[in-house]
Amino acid sequence: MEEQPQINTNIINTNKQIDKDDKTISSFFVAEEHNRLTLELIEINYINAEDSQIFYYDDLFKKLLEDNSYRDLMTIIHLLFQELYQINLKMKMVMILKISLDILRMLLKIVYTDLIYLKIYIVKFYCNDDFER
16 A cells, blocks of 8 residues: 655645735734824724824824823724714715605606506596596
């Protein structure tokens, strides 16, 4: 019986994981290089880790921390974005309502038009001189 060569699957799996990591984690973004407040903006999906302007947020928070506490800025971020989320949600609801009303208006016009054509059809074909009322 011949021995078959054994394939080292650890190397293959490691290479696949490296390829997968290369596609999912940017070499541009290193969390340790950024301000915790900037990372918070990423966590709440306000900015993307791939954003090339991310360093401007770091600079902004560095300046803000000179006159404000970290806790105050974190509170402001969460209150502000919670409010923005609520506003965005309300705007979406208003937009859905507006679209729904537009659809309803369009359907009513169609029904009205169909009723007019139905009336014309009834008058034309059923209301002639031979038809007794």
